[in-house]
Amino acid sequence: MGSLSGSSPSHSVVEKALAAQLKSGDWEIDGRLLTIGEKIASGSCGDLYHGAYLGTNVAVKVLKSEHLNEALPVEFAQEVMILSKVRHRNVVRFIGACAKLSHLCIVTEYMPGGSLYDYLHRLHNVLELPLLLKFAIDVCNGMEYLHQNDIIHRDLKTANLLMDTENVVKVADFGVARFQSQGGKMTAETGTYRWMAPEVLNHRPYNQKADVFSFAIVLWELTTAKIPYEKKSPLQAALGVINEGLRPDLPNNVNPRISDLMQRCWEAEPNNRPSFTEIRLELEGILHKVQDEQVS
Known part of the structure; x- marks a missing residue:
């Protein structure tokens, strides 16, 4: 040392x-x-x-x-x-x-559990639905708090979601975060291509709903344990999102409510995407239903 x-x-x-x-x-x-x-x-x-x-x-x-x-x-x-x-x-x-x-x-x-990216892709963990929902709700709680405090993260991805010893997931790495009300033009292409919203890629004005798009990719990743657009280079993926409205293939055998939520979060029009408060409430509802079914 x-x-x-x-x-x-x-x-x-x-x-x-x-x-x-x-x-x-x-x-x-x-x-x-x-x-x-x-x-x-x-x-x-x-x-x-x-x-x-x-x-x-x-x-x-x-x-x-x-x-x-x-x-x-x-x-x-x-x-x-x-x-x-x-x-x-x-x-x-x-x-x-x-x-x-x-x-x-x-x-x-220090977050001894490492990143969700490593948990999924290096350790090859496939998540059971209750744990998947718990992780997603943790992310929503953190992002809801940030958005309520005028902060846009701009690089939400599994590599920036870290776990403690209790498997609590925390939003990390604020290297490109900023206050939304700060004024001035937002920098285009800020973040990481595979998780980046089309309006950010396309050099258009954007707001906190860009984080919601990134969350949709995170939710897809939690559901599939795959890297988004893994057969494409990051640039090919970005061009596909801009030019063809490309999105990851919807996973088979996923809870239909999660699939529907994912699609609403990656809508091309930012105003059509839900807020993190709405996403959290929906995920909590799905989790309660899953837990009730396990008990009965």
Whole structure:
């Protein structure tokens, strides 16, 4: 294990820019007390590590040094600002951030269960209906809370849905999240192609209903334990969604109410998609019916 320390010439520029973006609050932690262990995952802008802070297991997102440019402080500040304002059972818990080190980093609770993506695709788990519904409801609870707090996630996918030891699923990775009322034009093609809504792919204005489309793909994935459009490249999948109205093939033998909900969530017209409150209530109704049938 090593601790984060040191400084670099490029970092001094970043630090000055950060000062303009963020007022240091109780989110700032002492990097000397943070230790970094094994790498858990790697992304385009940063790597995720298992670490320790004040004797607690944590996850540490370290932003890559080659990305220490003028845009990075804005993105870092945005992520810290959002994480510092949210607290919910189904949203990964923010512990703090370091803004005065050679590597900017964000520290969150460690999720030992890993991602839903790994649970489905690397461990090859096929979900029984009650567990599938429980996972989907967890995601809805987290997303409903975010949307009620003016946050659009913009990269909802199974790789960003993490599990704790109790199999509670939490929404994670707010690297491209933003406040919907922030103003300014939303960036097109934000997120991950296989889960991305057509309006985002198509460079059209979009809102929180783009997250609902992504949820439909997550729900399909939970139902099938398959990767969406697995025989196509991400770009081929994106072009299919834009040009042909492509959607994943509806699974056989799925609960018809889930199939119907999935299709309403991936409607081409965003206004026709339900809200996460409506989705949660419907999923809870399906779960109660399934549980009643198991008892009788």
